[in-house]
Amino acid sequence: MSVDPKQSKIADVFERCDVLESFPFHDDQSEIEEQSPSIGYDAYDKSLNYTDRGAYETQWSEETIGMEKMEEVLKQGDSFINMVYTYRSCSKALPTVKTAEQVNKTQIYEGNFEVLEPEIKKLKDFMYFQKDTIKLFCDHIKKLASTYDKKKETISASESFINYLVRILDLLAILDALKNMKACLNNDFSFFKRATGFLRKQMSGTEDQTQENHTLYLFLANQNSITSSLKLELHNIDKFDDILPMIVNQCADYLEQEKYILPSEKHCLLRVMPFVLFLIDENDSKHNINKNKNLNISRYAKIFKKNPVVPLYGDMQITLESLVKRSPHFDEKAWGTSTLDSKSALDYEIIHVLDQTRSLYNEYMARFANMVNEIRAAKARGPKEPLPLAESDIQAITLMGLRILSDWTSRVLQQSAWKYSKPNNDPTISATFDYERVVKFNYTKEERTALVQLIAMIKSLASLMMKSETLLQPILRKTIHQELQEFVQINLKETIKSFVKNNPKKKDNIKLEMSQLKNISVDWFSGFEPAEAVPNKKSKEVEEKVQIPARAVPPSPTQLELILTLVSSLMDKKKDFSSDQYRDFEAFSSKAFFYRYLLSLSSSIISITDLADLWYREFYLELNNRVQFPIETSLPWILTDHILESDDPSLIEHLFYPLGLYNDTAQRALLSLNQRFLYDEIEAELNLCFDQLLYKLSGKVYTHFKTQASSILLDKPYKTQLELAHFNGKLHTPKSRFDVLLRQKHITLLGRSIDLCGLLAQRQNNTIRQNLDYAISRFEACDLTSIVELETQIANIKLTHKLLSEYFDIDPFESIFNEINESTSLVSYHGRIVLHIIFELVADFAPNYTFNSITQRFIKAPYTFTEELKRDALPKTNPVFLFGNKYLNAAYANSIELYKNFIGVPHIQSILRIVGKKNLPLIVAEVLRNIEIKITNVLSPYVSELLQGMPASTKLPIYDYGTEGGYGYFQLKLKDIYIYPDLRPEVLQTFRELGNSLVFMNLLDQVITQTDSYNFAKAAPFLGITPETWKDLEPSTEDPTLQSPLYSQLQKLAQLLESRPEVAKSSQSLNDMVANAWRADKFYRPSEQNFSLFKSVLQRFSSILNIVRHDWSGAPPDNGVICVDSSTEFYRLWSALQFVICWPLSNENDKSFHELFGDGLMWAGCSLIHFLGQQYRFELFDFCYHILNVEEAAAVRSDKPALKNFFKNAQIIKDINNQIFSILNTYCPPPPPSNMILSPPATEQAEQFIVTTTVEEQSIQQQQQQQQQQQLQQSTSNSGSSLSLSAAGAPPPPPPPSTNGLPPPPPMAEYEMSSSIDDFAPPPPPPFGMPPPPPM
Amino acid sequence: MSTKTNIQKDWEQREFIEDMSINIQKIVEFLNKFELSTRNKLSDLNEKLTILDRQVDYLEATFKTVQE
Secondary structure (H helix, E strand, O other): OOOOHHHHHHHHHHHHHHHHOOOOOOOOOOOOOOOOOOOOOOOOOOOOOOHHHHHOOOOOHHHHHHHHHHHHHHHHHHHHHHHHHOOOOOHHHOOOOOOOOOOOHHHHHHHHHHHHHHHHHHHHHHHHHHHHHHHHHHHHHHHHHHOOEOOOOEOOOOHHHHHHHHHHHHHHHHHHHHHHHOOHHHHHHHHHHHHHHHHHOOOOOOHHHHHHHHHHHHHHHOOOHHHHHHHHHHOOOOOHHHHHHHHHHHHHHHHHHOOOOOHHHHHHHHHHHHHHHHHHOOOOHHHOOOOOOOOOHHHHHHHHHHOOEEEEEOOEEEEHHHHHHOOOOOOHHHHOOOOOHHHHHHHHOHHHOHHHHHHHHHHHHHHHHHHHHHHHHHHHHOOOOOOOOOHHHHHHHHHHHHHHHHHHHHHHHHHHHHHHHOOOOOOOOOOOOHHHHHHHOOOOHHHHHHHHHHHHHHHHHHHHHHHOHHHHHHHHHHHHHHHHHHHHHHHHHHHHHHHHHHOOOOOHHHHHHHHHHHHHHOOOHHHOOOOOOOOOOOOOOOOOOOOOOOOOOOOOHHHHHHHHHHHHHHHHOHHHOOHHHHHHHHHHHHHHOOHHHHHOHHHHHHHHOOOHHHOOOHHHHHHHOOOOOOHHHOHHHHHHHHHHHOOOHHHHHHOHHHHHHHHHHHHHHHHHOOOHHHHHHHHHHHHHHHHHHHHHHHHHHHHHHHHHHHHHHOOHHHHHHHHHHOOOOOOOOOOOOOOOHHHOOOEEEOOEEEOHHHHHHHHHHHHHHHHHHHHHHHHHOOOHHHHHHHHHHHHHHHHHHHHHHOOOOOOOHHHHHHHHOOOOOOOOOOOHHHHHHHHHHHHHHHHHEEEEOOOOEEEEOOOOOOOOOOOOOOOOOOHHHHHOOHHHHHHHHHHHHOOOOOEOHHHHHHHHHHHOOOOHHHHHHHHHHHHHHHHHHHHHHHHHHHHHHOOOOOOOOOHHHHHHHHHHHHHHHOHHHHOOOOHHHHHHHHHHHHHHHHHHHHHHHHHHHHHHHHHHHHHHHHHOOOHHHHOOOOOOOOOHHHHOHHHHHHHHHHHHHHOOOOOOOOHHHHHHHHHHHHHHHHHHOOOOOOOOHHHHHHHHHHHHHHHHHHHHOOOOOOOOOOOOOOOOOHHHHHHHHHHHHHOOOOOOOOOOHHHHHOOHHHHHHHHHHHHOOOHHHHHHHOHHHHHHHHHHHOOOOOOOHHHHHHHHHHHHHHHHHHHHHHHHHHHOOOOOOOOOOOOOOOHHHHHHHHHHHHHHHHHHHHHHHHHHHHHHHHHOHHHHHHHHHHHHHOOOOOOOHHHOOOOOOOOOOOOOOOOOHHHOOOOOOOOOOOOOOOOO | OOOOOHHHHHHHHHHHHHHHHHHHHHHHHHHHHHHHHHHHHHHHHHHHHHHHHHHHHHHHHHHHHHHO
16 A cells, blocks of 8 residues: 555654654743743634534524624724723813914814814714614614514524624623713813814815714713613614513523633623613513513522622723612612622632632642643653543543633632722822722732732643643544534434434424534544434344544534534423433533633633733723823732732742733733723833832842841851840841742743843842942941941851852952952052051051050040041941841841940951951051151151250259159159140150051051961861971971972872873863962961061061161260260150159049050150160169159158159059060060170270270269268268368379270170060069169 | 535544644744743853953953053
8 A cells, every 4th residue: 555645744744743842941940920922823713703604504504694793893892992991082182272362273273173083083983883783783683573483482592692692782881881981082072073163164064064073972972872872772672671681581591500711701791681671671661670571680689799890891890789770660679788898898809718719729730730741641651542531521620720710810800890899988098099099008918918829820820721732732622522423423313313203293393403403513434424224123223333533623613603502492492302312402512612712722711811901090090180190009010019028928929920910911902902002101111110120129139138148147146145135036037939039031021031030130239239338338437446347247248149149140259349349450459448447547546546555455545636537428327238137237236336445356357357468568558657757757856856855964863862852853854844735736646656556566466477377277287287297397408398288199199190091181270280289388388487567567667767766866975885964865755755644633634644645655655765775774764763763762652642643653654664675575676776885995995995984983983972972961061071071182093904994785685586476475574673872 | 325515524624724733733832932941041141141241341440450
């Protein structure tokens, strides 16, 4: 048998299409929005409009002609509904003629006429359309009336035909309501009439137009004119009151049996019932709806009671009771009392049925998904594998899904109508317009949540079903074909046989109809009707099994319509059939009714789940006389904003379901309403909403991760205590479900694809930058104490960045930080932070803080001698940018408050961590430069002046004067310095600055040492340094890096892999790794020379002093050895200043010098003395020390309060000085002292020296004699006189040359260097022994 | 009857049309899925390009300071 090439190719094509289903797709995004396919395809074409009716011979074929015309009328009517609903007034924008004498009124009228004429033409067309439609409807009623059978009292009309009549009536009802609502129609027409009235004088032949305008005027001005016209025409028809009840009853049947799928179908049935009742009723006894035997008022009342409010169109709704009340014969007893609001609310408001809705959703989702999975599994096993489910079950499950979607969507639309009918009239709410009362203020938070969840359920279920359409369609079509053929070839055939047998000569019409039904729908196996065996009386009848061809071919729309009509017609003759036969008809009819929805699953689902009415508000725009409302009153945005502002994390995944309403809205605007301006408005609003959404969502996301970072970084025991005391659970990371939302990369809105993840990443980049800028700006607006807060904030932002990086691809934190810190330069090491640190160190820290050696802290001085410092303004408080929320801000504020009132080691540690070693040279250099400037520009002139102002002689007084005498001596001598006006603001202030700077360097050095030790401890294992091997380390020529585990192991690995090239594929990378390991070892290995920052600073300080060393070293001593009486060296001046510092206060309210300037003063003075090489001379000749020594040697201690205060101050300062000198000697020995003879001179110089020494010795002897003389005078006057005469008379002989030269002083001992201040053991202070007095 | 009725012929001819229709629908479904998948990949690619662009901007600003 040869193979048909054509069929072979088709089969190949079909096979390739099947392969497409198994194509792998990589899309890691969950679906959180409704499905918006780019390409739509509707296989079941309904637009043929019964053109193929000629192929089917039935008595109802002619009826399809009328149905076709009504279909056209309905389409045209839809366009008029859209036109009237979306009509916007033109007259508002047109100029008006204000005075009769206006010059350009002719031009205005002509312009108005040109603009308004097309609009008025639309209205005229509308008027003619409604007139024609009423005539068409009445003609059909007349035709039906003509089929009235007097004997049987029945009227022949198919169910489908009555359905069309129902739709026509609904069309007329809606048109009338819309016309009533639009007041602007009358306004525009008045404008037009005024213009034409003026222009009519210049025109001729307008009589017909005038008449037409008058008719249009009456049509527009009268309320309910369409209904009145229709009613008038209907009452002229005989028997109309027998036909209209058929319409009402069919509506009631459909509602009770739920024979509808689309929500609009249900609402149409509800709207038409009271409309028809109103049409029937009239003010005479003949047309009383209560007495019409065909009407069942109690039945209708039950239906109306259950559905009191029904959506009409867009944002309009009607109350069924108000419609019925318009009837003249309205009887309250028959209809019952008004429904209570609370009872109806239970049915209308979604929140009351949400729980059971969710249960149904979960149950049905599982059932549907299970069905789909089983079908896929069976299909994968084999194309001909039988399905695990019965095919009828598949159809039933799918139909159930459609019904569920329909019910839910109806609930949403009905709730909307309910809210429109019951505005929130609370007087406390200030609403600008009525729309706010029915939308914005009419939904509580719980109701918004419920509405969001229901919309999400509707759209997600719809998406699931639409995605399965390709899988389900062949099965559904096959099932429909199977059911149809089973009914026709089995049930109907048996019924025909029975009728032929039982009624051979009667009921031909029934037999004819059944024969027609069979003929138009049967599909015989092998193409021909099987020959029926003639029953033989003798032979046994063998029952044949009916075979039905398996086709996935549904009946055509016309075919299906006629089948339903015929079955319905047969069912009307119920008494002619047996109960079994009727049941078969009924079962098939109820199933076949829904075939049209199953055959076009996608379009059915799209129609069912259309929620565009939630946005349209033309009625309220007209009512409030506005062009458009702000987005705050738009329900999609209200729901979206509710999700963003809600604390419920589960709602965040529904974020794009409310925005999806704009898709429905835009679809309707373009394809149904055909209005471009509406689409533009929708697009503009959506753009606004999306910008707001991005802004709020990015802020919400950042706040969440910021809060999470703050919670993680907060000290755990501290957090536990705080939560127990104050914040119960407020400090924990808040719950959220951002995972699904933050992975979305193709959200579809109005047909455009949006990368949400990318947009949010952009905003997170900016937000992190803003947060860093905020933190740095706060630091720049505060003093140096806020460095700890800055470090905390930067660590927080860094962790926030890390958490965000798991969801977004954002810039590296280093790049962001460098950008905001303005430290991206490669050639300079700057930054906002480091510059502000330098500024604070130089301008505020050094001048205004006092150092305490005991606590090692700097605190703000109680009084400052500098002007108020001008800093940047503090940025506006932003709780999110601090630590996420107010609770965490409070917790962190308490923690940071501990560091607010001082500057110490913690702050310096923060500086080191923030700035790093990279910018330390800048800080150190700037501080040292400041020191240099202060010394050269401020101190040098003042020291010169003060040295000049020093008393001529500052020789230490002898002990005989006593403590009081010595103290008074110095007070008298130094009074001028004490009252020097610039002493405190300039001299001591500058000394304090020097001291504070040096102390800062000392603390910085300690912190650096700690950090280096910490890093060393971490790196030691990689460097091969262990406690066992550390002591054995000897300096050797071999590079220690070669022995380190890091380098040696990697090198071995590289060598091993090089010997096996088949294993290693990137030898270059291995070489790079080895080189990097070498560099890392070099970097982390501690240097043999123990580096000390403070030592370097002191050396630098010493070199700075070279500028003033010559001046501050004083003049050469007169005696060639040392100045005793008067000195121009710096240490003598510092002794004077030190005495002034210890000077007791005359007023108790004053601050002491120590309180004002702190220990920085001593540091400055001691450092200068130390590096000028004057420490020992200072300690020997210091004024305060002398007083202390005298007091120590005195037999009776002084008991005066002033002296006691002086002693206390002097002792404290002496202790501090000793400590400072010890530290300085530890770090950096002083330079060799000047003005001292270090070695014996040569012979020639020795002789010169002998002469000088002789003069000096004579001077010394004279001093000694004077002292002895003074002492003798105190005891006896006679002895003193005798000694004096004796000394003057006999001079001593000159000493021999060999013993005249003084031995040189011993060389300064080398102090051992220590690696750390912690290892330093300060030497014990020298005892306070009294130098022995010279012998008498 | 020796010939098929028109209704019968119509059933048989429509079967072919339905098969074609189903396969067209499969192609449409494939194209829609392909579009979503492609958009996802394009978003990833765009993200990488954006990152590189920002890095280039940063480095350019850095090198500019050297020239100054």
